[in-house]
Amino acid sequence: MAFVLALVLALPCAGEAAAADRRSGSDFMAPETRAMQADDMSNPAMLWVADGEQSWHRPEGAAGRACATCHGDATRSMRGVAARYPAFAEATGRPVDLSGRINLCRRTHQPAPPFASESRELLALTAYVAYQSRGMPIAPPQDPRLDPFRANGGALYERRIGQLDLSCAACHDARWGQQLGGSVIPQAHPTAYPLYRLEWQSVGSLQRRLRNCMVGVRAEPYAFGAPELVDLELFLMGRAGGMALETPGVRP
């Protein structure tokens, strides 16, 4: 029986990878890139994590409150938080991703003007908060209010888009492990965001990655912060439930 199972798992995959056969993007990387991610002293994303730690303690806004004023020691208060985002936000009646949640705190609790999408400050704080969950399993919230948004994310994932008329699933479920130009197509598990992408020479968010894939099939990408992107993030995190968080990752 075990032998039969092993054979089945070894077959080239068509369709969504079975839970046991899910692989993080880092599994498809060259050994050098994996080594860069594994060593905090050569992982450039650690520069952002260090920046985020400083911002965590810096008083900001009209009330002069730091994140630490309310949340204390991030290594405790933020442990496991990134593993269950996007989560439902009462304030907006929609899911927010971790960066969106941080900006909600900035706007309503500090209060200070929210950081721009993809700004160094927002990426640094998000990386610092997510870093507190490194190694923990992704734990999508069982909140039924999220269901319609997750379903919409799933529908967007299956929908063909762009001049190349390809869905996310056409690459990431049906053709993962195959070569596309110089890159291997991964399974699209968002295990390591925000992450340092060598091509970007910078840290970037999951939304930036998704926009890249949309441009790749010559579709008009959704704007940063668009509800569709958050729904896709929610769907992808659900699909990666149980996999270990690697933030801050490195990708080619």
Add this chain to the structure above:
Amino acid sequence: MSRALVSVPTTARRGEVIEIRAMAAHLMETGHRTDATGTTIPRNIIHRFVCTYDGDEIFSAVLFPAIAANPFLAFTTTATTSGVIAFSWFGDDGSVQQATAEITVT
């Protein structure tokens, strides 16, 4: 903002070969790119890196526009004495980023 990460062993035996690693946050703008309006973005790179050990220069490097952002340098030296290992990165814009680490040699 923290702009550099350096790694030096905290302790070493006299005569031991130690590895030193240094990474600075920097865009390394090449001077060959243009912005959305077609205007050339001026070159702004770290052009020189120097590492001193107990005041003496032990390693330096000249950097060029083709070097990627957030340059990472690793090199070795011989542990001679307890003291400060200091790092400086010199930017085209006149800025200098600095970091230090201490080593105890027995």
